[in-house]
Amino acid sequence: MVFLRLTTPALAAKAPSQIQKSAALFIMKCAKCHTIGAGDRVGPDLRGAADRHEREWLVKFIMSPGVFLASDPAAQKLLEKYNGVRMEETHLARADVEGILEYLKAASAGGLSSQAPLAVEEEPMRLKVRMPEEGFSVFWPGLAFLFLLLAAAAALWQFRGHRPAIALLFVCAALAYWTFGGRRYYHLLGNQQGYEPVQPIAFSHARHAGSLGIACLYCHYAAERSDVAAVPAVNVCMNCHGAVRKAFSAKTPSPEIAKLLAVWEKHEASIPWVRVHQLPDYVHFTHRIHVNNNIQCQECHGPVETMERVRQASALSMGWCIACHRLKTGDAPSHWKRASGPLDCAACHW
Ligand code: HEC
Ligand code: HEC
Ligand code: HEC
Ligand code: HEC
Numbered sequence: 481m482v483f484l485r486l487t488t489p490a491l492a493a494k495a496p497s498q499i500q501k502s503a504a505l506f507i508m509k510c511a512k513c514h515t516i517g518a519g520d521r522v523g524p525d526l527r528g529a530a531d532r533h534e535r536e537w538l539v540k541f542i543m544s545p546g547v548f549l550a551s552d553p554a555a556q557k558l559l560e561k562y563n564g565v566r567m568e569e570t571h572l573a574r575a576d577v578e579g580i581l582e583y584l585k586a587a588s589a590g591g592l593s594s595q596a597p598l599a600v601e602e603e604p605m606r607l608k609v610r611m612p613e614e615g616f617s618v619f620w621p622g623l624a625f626l627f628l629l630l631a632a633a634a635a636l637w638q639f640r641g642h643r644p645a646i647a648l649l650f651v652c653a654a655l656a657y658w659t660f661g662g663r664r665y666y667h668l669l670g671n672q673q674g675y676e677p678v679q680p681i682a683f684s685h686a687r688h689a690g691s692l693g694i695a696c697l698y699c700h701y702a703a704e705r706s707d708v709a710a711v712p713a714v715n716v717c718m719n720c721h722g723a724v725r726k727a728f729s730a731k732t733p734s735p736e737i738a739k740l741l742a743v744w745e746k747h748e749a750s751i752p753w754v755r756v757h758q759l760p761d762y763v764h765f766t767h768r769i770h771v772n773n774n775i776q777c778q779e780c781h782g783p784v785e786t787m788e789r790v791r792q793a794s795a796l797s798m799g800w801c802i803a804c805h806r807l808k809t810g811d812a813p814s815h816w817k818r819a820s821g822p823l824d825c826a827a828c829h830w
């Protein structure tokens with residue numbers, strides 16, 4: 481695997497296979513929440529963590545944080561400090577945990593410089609991953625082709641009569657429209673940007689998130705703590721619509737809210753909302769990391785609070801993810817906690 485190159489010669493000389501195995505485990509299991517010397521992420525910076533606690537404490541904690549957090553006061557304090565975000569179950573055997581601790585020690589001591597392993601691997605990846613930018617690839621070929629067609633039209637006009645030339649001019653107009661952004665993006669296969677399906681109930685974000693000012697996370701609370709943002713269950717709507725039966729401006733009860741009440745009264749499991757955003761199955765995306773990094777929903781979903789009906793505002797293509805992950809500290813918006821996301825294939829495809 482590519483990232484095994486991240487160990488320095490000094491470390492590799494010590495115990496090549498074991499330390500590399502542990503480094504790989506760390507990247508797979510821990511690096512999404514922890515760095516070594518690059519600051520706190522979801523969890524604490526683990527530089528020197530192997531010396532902060534007794535070895536046995538660490539082994540038990542890492543092997544089964546859930547059980548341990550319930551009983552150990554020091555761990556509970558830590559949990560409080562991290563806003564109650566629990567470390568995930570790691571499902572590791574004792575030997576693997578001990579290997580990771582060795583790796584942490586070595587990396588903290590400077591054997592791996594002071595950077596987190598992901599950061600070490602990032603530089604070469606930045607140079608390697610190059611994706612076509614949508615939009616870019618149409619302009620120049622389009623323009624060249626347009627001139628070619630115009631020349632042909634002029635020639636036809638001269639030698640063949642007006643009718644075919646005029647037909648060709650229509651083709652030119654259509655091509656110009658497309659080339660100069662009449663269609664903003666050159667749609668790659670499967671690109672659903674702009675998709676705006678009709679929903680079973682005319683739920684309006686403009687009204688709820690816009691004029692009523694309800695926070696996105698009030699309904700999409702899962703976005704902060706899990707991979708998915710999830711659409712709220714009917715009982716979240718009923719917190720208000722138990723009482724609210726009509727729009728402020730209307731005199732009669734709303735038929736749209738009546739549909740909601742019907743679902744509620746029949747104890748149906750859920751409203752069959754039509755999914756708008758959908759990545760292919762082979763891509764792993766997680767909301768938690770992005771949302772906890774203070775990236776605003778709107779930076780990916782557009783101004784949802786102005787939409788009567790949700791529309792897919794971004795391309796959701798690989799190039800779109802990568803373009804943002806490449807942003808370095810100076811270029812990224814300053815409200816983010818950290819710039820640049822992973823570029824290695826395994827971060828998004830597993
Ligand atoms: C889902 C995110 C997540 C993952 C994955 C994760 N951790 Fe954690 N870790 C946390 C959080 C949050 C805390 C602090 C709060 C707590 O106690 O739960 C923590 C605390 C720790 C601590 C205590 C640090 C200190 O400063 O006292 C150690 C050690 C640790 N994790 C090691 C690991 C190792 C090793 C792995 C991989 C096998 C791992 N963690 C995977 C989120 C995570
Ligand atoms: C607006 C910018 C932006 C966009 C768009 C974006 N990301 Fe990220 N992503 C980030 C940043 C910044 C991080 C690093 C966060 C951190 O370290 O806390 C990150 C981290 C990640 C991680 C690492 C999570 C982990 O477990 O460590 C994955 C996986 C990821 N992004 C996948 C994706 C995918 C897939 C897409 C496209 C569908 C995407 N991202 C689009 C900014 C973005
Ligand atoms: C009152 C609850 C509520 C609030 C507040 C709310 N949403 Fe929603 N959201 C929903 C419901 C219900 C759906 C599913 C129906 C739809 O697509 O309109 C949804 C759908 C979405 C979708 C599309 C999901 C898909 O299928 O891909 C996005 C994106 C979204 N919301 C983002 C936001 C953002 C951003 C905010 C804050 C500006 C927000 N929501 C505020 C209830 C809410
Ligand atoms: C880094 C970009 C990014 C950010 C920030 C982001 N989203 Fe998403 N969102 C996505 C992508 C990509 C998908 C499609 C995920 C999939 O298909 O697996 C998605 C899907 C959704 C969905 C529908 C599917 C699901 O996961 O349940 C909802 C609802 C949603 N987002 C709401 C939100 C809200 C609310 C916020 C802010 C709290 C937010 N998103 C922040 C990129 C983002």
Ligand code: HEC
Pocket residue numbers: 681682683684687688691692694699712714716717718719720721724726727728729734735736737740
């Ligand atoms: C925090 C309170 C609150 C929550 C939660 C809430 N709504 Fe509403 N909703 C309202 C209010 C207040 C109005 C009337 C606003 C107006 O007229 O401007 C309204 C209006 C509506 C309307 C429009 C009625 C019409 O005919 O114009 C629909 C449909 C609706 N809500 C559906 C939902 C659904 C579905 C959910 C759950 C996903 C939900 N609401 C969650 C407070 C809420």
Ligand code: HEC
Pocket residue numbers: 609668669670671759760763796797798801802805822823824825826827828829
């Ligand atoms: C930040 C996340 C991310 C990273 C890193 C990433 N990909 Fe992707 N990849 C995606 C997304 C999202 C899609 C889905 C694109 C779409 O549906 O248009 C995708 C699609 C693909 C496809 C399908 C072809 C296509 O265009 O639909 C291939 C093949 C692929 N990726 C290979 C790779 C390889 C090889 C690497 C490493 C060099 C890599 N990916 C790194 C997010 C990522």
